[in-house]
Amino acid sequence: MSPEPTLAELQAQMRAALLGDDAVSLLDGVVADHIAPAARFASYTNNLEVGLTEVLEAAFPATSRLAGAANFRWAASRFALGHPPAEPRLLAYGADFPDWLADFGPARDKPWLAAVARLEWARNEALFAADAVPLKPEALAGLPPEQVPALRFTLHPSVRLVQADYPIHDLWLGEVDAAALLAQGGAQSVLVLRPAWQVVQLPVARGDAALLAALGAGASLAEAAGAALAETADLDLQQTLFGHLVRGSFAAVQQP
């Protein structure tokens, strides 16, 4: 029998064994009775794998649907054992999953899966982002027109933009067969935000996404409009801005 491990040694051994390493030295120190130590330890490995897989399934339901539930569970459990959470807030677990999925061998010929997973993670971030009262359209009422170009907007803290070479919003919706959508092709930029209780998402023009990205980086409205028109030459700026004010994309505005 090996000498008694210190607590730190025991926990390092158990961590390694839970994540797939050899459990021999750990099991050597486990009481053997009517049930073998390996069978007892299997309850813990099963808890870890199933528990984290379920966390990922809850965070990435559309990715799971598109991949097939069994495929997703298998991939998620591979991810979980290689990338266990770094902290106990499981609402933050899965941020690295989309990038990992993009590189995961069996999914490499389905790059839209990782793109949809990025959209789902944006939804998850929006859900737990800081709360803020959205800026209402009335906030700009009565503003002298010559001041409008110099306005600087603060995006609502829940705003996320996801851009992909695939129709990720339509794939996420799942109303049309995925194969048909992919055959049709088409990139989509998607705005995700949670102005109050509910996370909402909508596909936006590339120019709109560029507008929000520029405003989020601190640009004035005039500068952001330049970036927007460079992407979508016929973007209706007034309509686009009004839309963001109505749906709550901004938290504040700073006048010159």
Place this chain on the structure above:
Amino acid sequence: MAAGDGRTQVATAVPATSNGSSSQLPLRAGVGLRHPHVLSFLEERPATAFLEVHSENYLGTGGPRRRALFDLARDYPLSFHGVGLSLGSAEGLDPRHLERLGRLFAEYQPTLISEHLSWSVAGGSYLNDLLPLPYTEEALDLVCRNVDAAQTAFGRRILLENPSSYLQFRHSSIPEAEFLAAIQRRTGCGLLLDVNNVYVSAENHGLDALAYLSALPAEAVEEIHLAGHARRPVGDQVLLIDDHGSAVPAAVWQLYEAALALTGPRPTLIEWDCNIPQLSVLLAEAAKADRRLIGLTAAEGQHVA
């Protein structure tokens, strides 16, 4: 429209709760607040003595989950039950997690806070389970240091819950109930007695559940947990798995009655975390605990009179 309807309005600031942190939970049954039931609680406010939540689920920056709990805190005493502090970690407690929890408790002012006698963090990874400790003098000193650190960081006492376990370490030298009693004595923490965990561990390791209950300092037990468990066949044997996925079985109700005989009435929680039933089923389980608690309170009243 929710506007004007006080029940569904959203609290934007910490509510002035009447259930301040200095008071105690009622000596009645409460339930764990789980996602599928949140809307029913917000809209219907069903009667239950208190709500218990997993602290780690409320450590987001904002969002509906936190807002709903602020709203419910106006009408229900809260118990915050941690699953991620890892009081048994040899590497000590994560100062960032301690700070986040401290802020959470300051915001919601829960009546009780509790954690487990277990570990879940090693080598910078959170292993998402309540892992077993060897019961040695080294582990006892370590857990006492960590409980002290947590109570200092939070500025208040915590309750420590007895774990369920599927294995025991050969070099354990202190029975679990004595280990808990020693921590309670040395740190001044309270105990959360999970009756289902006592039953599960006793069955899994061939121990005497009643002897375990008797070895705990009954006066330090400030809350009781009840839950169901699963049976996992292992060859021709069975391991009980603490999955909180079914109704409280008869054997656990019996052990609960034995526990109440030792502790007197205590706030009692029904935990149901997977295969979550209709809220009415959960509340019916709580009513079963209530009947036992009320019976006990009535009997004590008669005794005193």
